[in-house]
Amino acid sequence: AQSVTQLGSHVSVSEGALVLLRCNYSSSVPPYLFWYVQYPNQGLQLLLKYTTGATLVKGINGFEAEFKKSETSFHLTKPSAHMSDAAEYFCAVSGFNRLAFGKGNQVVVIP
Amino acid sequence: GAGVSQTPSNKVTEKGKYVELRCDPISGHTALYWYRQSLGQGPEFLIYFQGTGAADDSGLPNDRFFAVRPEGSVSTLKIQRTERGDSAVYLCASSFGAGADTGELFFGEGSRLTVL
Numbered sequence A: 001a002q003s004v005t006q007l008g009s010h011v012s013v014s015e016g017a018l019v020l021l022r023c024n025y026s027s028s029v030p031p032y033l034f035w036y037v038q039y040p041n042q043g044l045q046l047l048l049k050y051t052t053g054a055t056l057v058k059g060i061n062g063f064e065a066e067f068k069k070s071e072t073s074f075h076l077t078k079p080s081a082h083m084s085d086a087a088e089y090f091c092a093v094s095g096f097n098r099l100a101f102g103k104g105n106q107v108v109v110i111p
Numbered sequence B: 001g002a003g004v005s006q007t008p009s010n011k012v013t014e015k016g017k018y019v020e021l022r023c024d025p026i027s028g029h030t031a032l033y034w035y036r037q038s039l040g041q042g043p044e045f046l047i048y049f050q051g052t053g054a055a056d057d058s059g060l061p062n063d064r065f066f067a068v069r070p071e072g073s074v075s076t077l078k079i080q081r082t083e084r085g086d087s088a089v090y091l092c093a094s095s096f097g098a099g100a101d102t103g104e105l106f107f108g109e110g111s112r113l114t115v116l
Helices: none
Strands: A003-005 A010-014 A019-021 A025-026 A033-037 A046-048 A055-059 A062-066 A074-079 A087-095 A099-103 A105-110 B006-007 B008-012 B019-023 B031-037 B042-048 B052-056 B065-069 B074-081 B088-095 B109-115
Touching: A003 A087, A003 A099, A010 A019, A019 A055, A019 A105, A019 B109, A025 A062, A025 A087, A025 B052, A046 A074, A074 A087, A099 B042, B006 B088, B008 B019, B019 B088, B019 B109, B031 B074, B042 B065, B042 B074, B052 B074, B074 B088
Parallel strands: A010 A105, B008 B109
Antiparallel strands: A003 A025, A019 A074, A033 A046, A033 A087, A055 A062, A062 A074, A087 A099, A087 A105, B006 B019, B019 B074, B031 B042, B031 B088, B042 B052, B065 B074, B088 B109
16 A cells, blocks of 8 residues: 655744655555645645656745655755745655545744 | 635534535546545545546445535535544545546645534
């Protein structure tokens, strides 16, 4: 079965500092990987995705993630945090007609 | 509307009651998904529709849960004899084709169910 692991439910980051959210996956087939973001009182929205090809993928709002097969990882980064990045972030892996989500990271940005 | 619409946004009910949650997907999206998100957890798959049929209902936790999509558009999630453990946010998502595999799922804002 497909699964992802996200550690550290709450992540605090200073405004202007690097944002790093870790995601490790388990998949029985070549994975398609996703990061979703949920802003307060809004639905989940796609931040970025990896399907095939280039392993470094860029998403909205300056986020990017790198697929590393050898490490079974798909970590999300942003060089400089902004107050508007405060949200909950979910990593997900696809397979068998569904997405399997991690538990999420609640990101708090400290001014 | 332009996005996935879910009603009600909040539902408070008593243990043992019957509840219906509605999802209106993006027009033209053939795939529709229901997920459940409990406090502190990520979304958990419940059921997937392709058109009118339930292509995969393996995530439904027990026979108290049932979902329909009679005309291939609006879907209703039905919960019988609700229990306190059913309290969660129920998310609906839709997509073109089999969106979960390669594409993007478009999520609604969810229906928050509280069972007293």
